[in-house]
Amino acid sequence: MAFRLVxxxxxxxxxxxxxxAPASAQDRSIVVASTxxxxxSGLFGHLLPLFKARTNIEVKVIAQGTGQALDxxxxxxxxxxxxxxxxQEEKFVTDGFGVKRFDVMYNDFVLIGPKGDPAGVxxxxxxxxxxxxxxxxxxxxxxxxxxxxxxxxxxLWKQAGIDIAAAKGPWYREIGQGMGPxxxxxxxxxxxxxxxxxxxxxxxxxGELEIAVEGDKRLxxxxxxxxxNPEKFPSVKKEFGQIFxxxxxxxxxxxxxxxxxxxxxxxxxxxxxKKAS
Amino acid sequence: MRAPTSDxxxxxxxxxxxxxxxxxxxRLNLTIAPGPPTLIVGPNGAGKSTLLRVMMGLASPTxxxxxxxxxxxxxxxRRAIVFQRPVMLRRTVAANVAYALAQAGTPRxxxxxxxxxxxxxxxLPDLAQRPARKLSGGEQQRLALARALARDPxxxxxxxxxxxxxxxxTRGVEEIVLMAAQSGIxxxxxxxxxxxxxxxxxxxxxxxxxxxxxxxxxxxxxDHPTTPEAAAFLRGDLVI
Amino acid sequence: MSDQYSxxxxxxNGDAALFAIVRLSLAVSLSAVALAALIGMPLxxxxxxxxxxxxxxxxxxxxxxMGLPPVVVGLAVYLLLSRSGPLGAxxxxxxxxxxxxxxxxxxxxxxxxxxxxxxxxxxxEYRDELTAMDVSxxxxxxxxxxxxxxxxxxALLAGFGRAAAEVGAVMIVxxxxxxxxxxxxxxxALETSKGNLPLALxxxxxxxxxxxxxxxxxxxxxxxxxxxxx
Numbered sequence: 089m090a091f092r093l094v095x096x097x098x099x100x101x102x103x104x105x106x107x108x109a110p111a112s113a114q115d116r117s118i119v120v121a122s123t124x125x126x127x128x129s130g131l132f133g134h135l136l137p138l139f140k141a142r143t144n145i146e147v148k149v150i151a152q153g154t155g156q157a158l159d160x161x162x163x164x165x166x167x168x169x170x171x172x173x174x175x176q177e178e179k180f181v182t183d184g185f186g187v188k189r190f191d192v193m194y195n196d197f198v199l200i201g202p203k204g205d206p207a208g209v210x211x212x213x214x215x216x217x218x219x220x221x222x223x224x225x226x227x228x229x230x231x232x233x234x235x236x237x238x239x240x241x242x243x244l245w246k247q248a249g250i251d252i253a254a255a256k257g258p259w260y261r262e263i264g265q266g267m268g269p270x271x272x273x274x275x276x277x278x279x280x281x282x283x284x285x286x287x288x289x290x291x292x293x294x295g296e297l298e299i300a301v302e303g304d305k306r307l308x309x310x311x312x313x314x315x316x317n318p319e320k321f322p323s324v325k326k327e328f329g330q331i332f333x334x335x336x337x338x339x340x341x342x343x344x345x346x347x348x349x350x351x352x353x354x355x356x357x358x359x360x361x362k363k364a365s
Numbered sequence: 366m367r368a369p370t371s372d373x374x375x376x377x378x379x380x381x382x383x384x385x386x387x388x389x390x391x392r393l394n395l396t397i398a399p400g401p402p403t404l405i406v407g408p409n410g411a412g413k414s415t416l417l418r419v420m421m422g423l424a425s426p427t428x429x430x431x432x433x434x435x436x437x438x439x440x441x442x443r444r445a446i447v448f449q450r451p452v453m454l455r456r457t458v459a460a461n462v463a464y465a466l467a468q469a470g471t472p473r474x475x476x477x478x479x480x481x482x483x484x485x486x487x488x489l490p491d492l493a494q495r496p497a498r499k500l501s502g503g504e505q506q507r508l509a510l511a512r513a514l515a516r517d518p519x520x521x522x523x524x525x526x527x528x529x530x531x532x533x534x535t536r537g538v539e540e541i542v543l544m545a546a547q548s549g550i551x552x553x554x555x556x557x558x559x560x561x562x563x564x565x566x567x568x569x570x571x572x573x574x575x576x577x578x579x580x581x582x583x584x585x586x587x588d589h590p591t592t593p594e595a596a597a598f599l600r601g602d603l604v605i
Numbered sequence: 606m607s608d609q610y611s612x613x614x615x616x617x618n619g620d621a622a623l624f625a626i627v628r629l630s631l632a633v634s635l636s637a638v639a640l641a642a643l644i645g646m647p648l649x650x651x652x653x654x655x656x657x658x659x660x661x662x663x664x665x666x667x668x669x670x671m672g673l674p675p676v677v678v679g680l681a682v683y684l685l686l687s688r689s690g691p692l693g694a695x696x697x698x699x700x701x702x703x704x705x706x707x708x709x710x711x712x713x714x715x716x717x718x719x720x721x722x723x724x725x726x727x728x729x730e731y732r733d734e735l736t737a738m739d740v741s742x743x744x745x746x747x748x749x750x751x752x753x754x755x756x757x758x759x760a761l762l763a764g765f766g767r768a769a770a771e772v773g774a775v776m777i778v779x780x781x782x783x784x785x786x787x788x789x790x791x792x793x794a795l796e797t798s799k800g801n802l803p804l805a806l807x808x809x810x811x812x813x814x815x816x817x818x819x820x821x822x823x824x825x826x827x828x829x830x831x832x833x834x835x
Contacts, residue, residue, distance in 0.1 A: 119699055119780075128799045133783070150699060150780035151795075164688030165698050268798030293800030323688055323696060423733050441739050452734040455752040455834055464748075468738040498835025516738070 117146035118328045121158070121166035123236055124266040126311070127151035129286030129355055134348045139335055145328050153266065155234025161185060164321035167329040172236035172311045186314035192336050193345050193356045197240055197307040198288055200271065201280040201300035209280070214304045215248040222250055225259040227279030229270050232262025240309060241282045247306060271297065284309055286355040311356070336360070371434040372443040373519050373551060374398040375420060380429035382415060389415045390426065391575040397520065401567020402542070402552035404583070406559075408604045411572040413555035417522045420553065421446045445518040449525045451509035453497035458489055458508055461497045465512035483511040487541050503534025510541050521545060523554040527561065539565060559599065563587065571595050573604060622784070627815065630788040633701055633775070634768035637708035641764055645713045646757065649720025650746040653728060664721065670714035679777030682707040686778065699780040704788070707774040712764035719760035724749045755827050762823055769816050
């Protein structure tokens, strides 16, 4: 009886394991390490079914911060990276982890703040706004997670002439989490936060938050896509990965990106280089 | 299969057992050989249960030597024990007996037949498929006897098996014990029921405070005790 | 799962994606419980019965490991299964198999520690009887595990509860891939990060309801069969 029970448990466990394991022989799927902003904004939910219908390739998206996504790829655990921190991406390619970087699209960052606008930044340009926030020590939520948004934020402080590492005080909160949690935190503490517009538009828990600064050219947020170097990691599915990249920058993929809208607002603006052919 | 060895005679040589400062068994020397049932009597706390556990090999004496058929370290091959409150394995009556048979080395294909025979022997054939823990106290004691007999013992130790049973159940257990004795199994049984001693005993060992005070044929002990403690015990006085 | 709907509407509409998530959560956690039982129960029984030097250290360690943080387990399994890790060639990172492995590691200590306690208590009751029957060490383990089966159900439920509720390990080794490795808990984490708090809460309640239903079913089974067997 006891023996029968043990066999039953083993059979169940291994049966499920076998059932869950990927059928590697005809496994037409790739792993794409991407950012929370592309996932949380729902862009992938819109693009991937179209891509699958066209190519019958399944795309498995791991949504992380840009830094973490690049790390995942550096360990060989992804086939393609689709992120938004140009300098980090270029270093990734230079270091030999990626084959080639392609521009895909951009959206822009917006500075989100409480409706009361305690630092008085509404309508200002981003540099002025950041200086005002620092001067008034108004609460500011930083992703603090090496993500693309975090990189952009750090670059903006620098452009504003502020050495944030030296200037930060209790008003500057690094939470080490994704865009959504950062917005949730800013809402809870009536603080400012730099967010990508896509996540902001699709964010449901706005509370007292609204856009404080937008439209500044320096808030431009470029997305790039890179095939992980198969010479470094033979497990990389280079054919399928390349098909995905080619599709993203093709006229069809670019049109699909432009067509994604929430509440009538376009979230991402395709800007892949036109191919010669 | 069973080794062609015997657990008898069972010899206790200068056995003492101390638990901290308390002496539970005090320099016992005795030999148990085949013969009519031996009943161990004595007041509560005399050390009857501990003596049985030492005889079974379940308790280690702090001094002295126990040997079974001449061997000092002996797995319980041809001896078995029935406790005052036997543990019923959480399975059916038949499965309890089958378990004991398996542990005693009975080949699988003989077990069903022997289970039936043993349950017949202890009067439980109708309850074979009943969960053992659902049995009454008397029935549990019969099942414990069936399990003990499954080991095909030469010596069967019983620790007050009827202490918490009503008279009818007690009679049932005693009948099984007598039948076992008649089949040649040496019975060593602790009891504080003088009526039971009269009904079952061939000889009596009388214990007080860990010491063996008298060992005599049952009739002699009951009619002519030689120690004042035994006389007092038989009168029904408190013996301390 | 479209987030225009509340969780209740998703249930009422029989939302396929929601059911796929529930199915995956249950498949992963129940597999982990089954595997952890195969490892943890004999281990616990062995620790209860065997006497060897260092045993008490092991017991304390096992009890401490019950509080193993899921993210730590997730990270360790991640490093192990990553293409750059020692088992990278298996290519099972970001698959349900990896999630089962991580959860198994997470709950083996729970099942083993609770089993050890249960078996040790039962052994105190059974010691004389089993010794008198000359039962071997392995036989004792099997007998005690079988006779403690109703109490051990609690250990299994504790393990299942831990597995079904954790998010740290499955998030790291599974990657929360839509339609592939997304479980109830990672879905809740995702919806929370999207600020979709009502849907996140609804999914959380669905999870609690499922765990509750499984516990109730297991408890009912235990009470019923205990009444049968005594």
